[in-house]
Amino acid sequence: MASRTRAPRHRAPRAAIDLPAIAALINEGGDITVGRLGEIPCIATAADSDRCLAMLVQRDDESLVQLLLRLDAAIAAFADDGPIDEVNQPVPPTTPNRKSSSRR
Secondary structure: OOOOOOOOOOOOOOOOOOOHHHHHHHHOOOEEEEEEEOOEEEEEEEEOOOOEEEEEEOOOOOOHHHHHHHHHHHHHHHHHHOOEEOOOOOOOOOOOOOOOOOOO
């Protein structure tokens, strides 16, 4: 019985996304990281050899591709806007309660 050779399956090409700022950062020795951080389900970070450029938290309705597009935009805007930090949000100062809750 002769064996039949199957033609390779061809899948439709996936749409490529353009992430020029991420590509430039990596080509210059920087890095990005995507993953879980503690109780935060998904963050994306970008850093060069000296500093953190962006730390973004994935939004509830945001796909991974959308998060990467936001990260790319944050890297591109770093020179003008500085770093974006959605992970270490400043905690608003507490204000003392003006109403006295001590009842006896």
